[in-house]
Amino acid sequence: MTEDLATADALPGRARRGGRAGKRSGSATFEQPAFRQLVNPFEPTKIVSDDALEAIHEASLRVLRDIGVEVLHDEARAIMKAHGADVRPDTQRVHFDPALILELIVHCPSAFEVHARNPAHNLRMGGRNLIVAEMASAPNCSDADRGRRPGNREDFRNFVKLSQMHNIIQCQGGYPVEPVDIHAGIRHLECLRDIVTLTDKAFHIYSLGKERNLDGIEIARIARGVSREQFANEVSCFTIINTNSPLKLDVPMMEGIIQMARHGQAVIVTPFTLAGAMAPVTIAGAVVQQNAEALAALAFAQMVRKGAPVGYGGFTSNVDMRSGAPAFGTPEYMKAQLLGGQLARRYAIPYRSSNVCAANTVDAQAAYESVFSLWGCVQGGANMIKHAAGWLEGGLCCSYEKMMLDIDLLQMMAEFMAPLDLSEDALAVEAIREVGPGGHFFGSPHTQARYKTAFYAPIISDWRNYENWAQGGSPTSIDHANRLWKERLAIYEPPPMDEGIRDELNDFVERRIREGGAPTDF
């Protein structure tokens, strides 16, 4: 039924979508919903009137015109100057005329396809489509058995394997945990080789200098086994561009936009505007700044290449005003999610949000902050949920148990978005007649024909009654999650890879490692 809605969603470009790839992924020995393109059937929730939205939009343009942004990258400033921005000698401050920004951003595509090396895992970004990406960039990881530890390659690989195994995690959003036991100069080579061999889904590459962008782009091309020409016309990887809020665009970020846009790969601009810290303490003000920074970077991407595939990212949240620590999944975060979505739709640019929390363990807080975040994602009309599975501690830790919890939450979100069966048979007037007043539907033919697939079967929820649950040792959600990730990792199987591609990939990675990888002075 999702397929119908996806078809009704009139987007430019080809219509290919995920499909059902359980078999191809090689590890479907547990029950889970099929891999599919998620489509959000709900009208996004507006948090402000159209007039108020215009006021925010205008305020952002005023910021860009009157205050400007600091652009640390010389070539980027030259490109901006060539396109008519107000760039003066001896200063990095660049001012943009509102008309210039608006002329440029109309070139942002409203939707595009994201190609995975397994075409069954291709995704659509934009419109009513929703893409789910695993958590990224945690310095630490943890599980309930061994506790918390710095990121390392084994844990990195385990998280990547879990994302491959679970259909609801549709692409790799970065390194779920930073494997600090791999030298920083070659880490991107080893990690991306791991990602393209352990998974067959689309993935993110970090913008940490030109070499890393180009290496990532080449690895994505090799993994898909396509020509450079074809690759440049098919988004196969994406990068997140975080502005240095407030109002700074640094060298690696600008370089990332240049390289990715030139190679036809996706740039998701996400200002990190924490209200009260790097942005005004008012949510409206923080979003004005978010929007100004996003528009500057998005317009720049269109200067580099008209029609460059981009996304509008929102990450505005509040901070704990006592400690300055970021807070997530709060009412303020949700409001910023809805508002960011309204702005992105105003510009017809795909919208990225996140599933985030500030909790330190997989307790009620982790769950409520995450579901509040998902609420904001779905009702805010997000097209991509980054950090969708694993995120704990405001992003400082990737948790095995949180990953399993998030998989369940995401699967429930997907089920909530799946259209209701409204057929005459589903309306069940005949079944109601057969059972009659005072009867029971358990044994009725209408129920018997459907009960196995009628409802989503959660993987964490414990629905036993209190007595059976207590007799079973009173397990909490974290206990169920702990058992699950071990059960699932134990049956991981890598997806198939063409031997020619594998050789080319290894040759490339080994050569680049021999060459010393990439500079580490970023």
Next chain:
Amino acid sequence: MTEDLATADALPGRARRGGRAGKRSGSATFEQPAFRQLVNPFEPTKIVSDDALEAIHEASLRVLRDIGVEVLHDEARAIMKAHGADVRPDTQRVHFDPALILELIVHCPSAFEVHARNPAHNLRMGGRNLIVAEMASAPNCSDADRGRRPGNREDFRNFVKLSQMHNIIQCQGGYPVEPVDIHAGIRHLECLRDIVTLTDKAFHIYSLGKERNLDGIEIARIARGVSREQFANEVSCFTIINTNSPLKLDVPMMEGIIQMARHGQAVIVTPFTLAGAMAPVTIAGAVVQQNAEALAALAFAQMVRKGAPVGYGGFTSNVDMRSGAPAFGTPEYMKAQLLGGQLARRYAIPYRSSNVCAANTVDAQAAYESVFSLWGCVQGGANMIKHAAGWLEGGLCCSYEKMMLDIDLLQMMAEFMAPLDLSEDALAVEAIREVGPGGHFFGSPHTQARYKTAFYAPIISDWRNYENWAQGGSPTSIDHANRLWKERLAIYEPPPMDEGIRDELNDFVERRIREGGAPTDF
């Protein structure tokens, strides 16, 4: 700001709203948002098209016409017959012509005021207004120190006190836990006396026979200190009418409708339609049945008294098909919440939903099932959230820790619904200019002027970083909740009560106890 929206909400009747009653409640020695009428600013989310909604509506009318409902109450059948329903001798089955149902339900008021004995705690039911009621009817209660135990008067009183202390719990939805140490014949007298002395908010009375309805109505009148005539024109208490699904309306429920409607008090009809058990296994079919049952009882209330204040309750959820145990806060539950809201709005009747879960302890499951439920309440346009605080184990237990968790969740929900400040000052362009690229907003005058009240301060969330949290003993949400309810109960103070009213109340209750209370053969 909420006030503006509430004013914009064009509802019939007087405009009085909650106001800020912190001082009057006598126990405001901790920080919390003021008591206020919640107003939902968001357009409700439609889950089906208008055509599909009509198909469900028509199917429900077909059920009432062709299958009918069993009405066990003789006087009720006589009233139905007098109003033109198809009532035949020697059978309790009653069939309704669709036109009859539709003629009657147009008399349901779309909104009404609910009067508390403290007028500052009056509430509006209907329109965009949202009322929050404490959990009701648990046979057991629990806390993390003493575990689980059958309901008793001390725990009953404690939960009632907590609901009085917290502004976000706006009325009493019933007995939070069933005090089985009070004899069933006089339990309603003792419990309602407790409720009207320990709280000054509006409350629910159970429909368990005529005497209990009449006693509850008289206690509500005495507590408000108003005449019978005034009372009959001012909703001051409400009852929940659960149909005996499928398609049965029993004696106490029909009696409850008769007594409450005759006395001008509110009837919230809530079919308990668990898909796959008491209703069809398809959500659409279960809602068809829910709607048929609701329409029958709502139409009956209008037969008793045209314009009787009513609410449309939805409680449709799925069951665990292995055990038959009810599940809550599931994707299916959320879909039913949205669909129920669409139906209630189609009939312009205030909509009641619930904050429910199946979890056995206050773990991640309790939190995610509850937030999913609140998501369905808010986006489904609910006007009343029953079981909003304390609910655990599918309703079999009221938990002290869950109550504190829910208070935090509800306060966050309320903050999410509070309008954004969109003033020029909040857009903060000047503040952005002052701080400039690369600066920090922590110390800026714009931040300093606002930081104390800029963000909602959660009561459960632990926002410390991992190291400080670990050093603090790694407390989870349940630990924080456990500390909180004890701190708060320790400072409870009863709201003031006029001595004349107290005497009249005690005289009435003591007399009714001497008379033997109410029959216990219900």
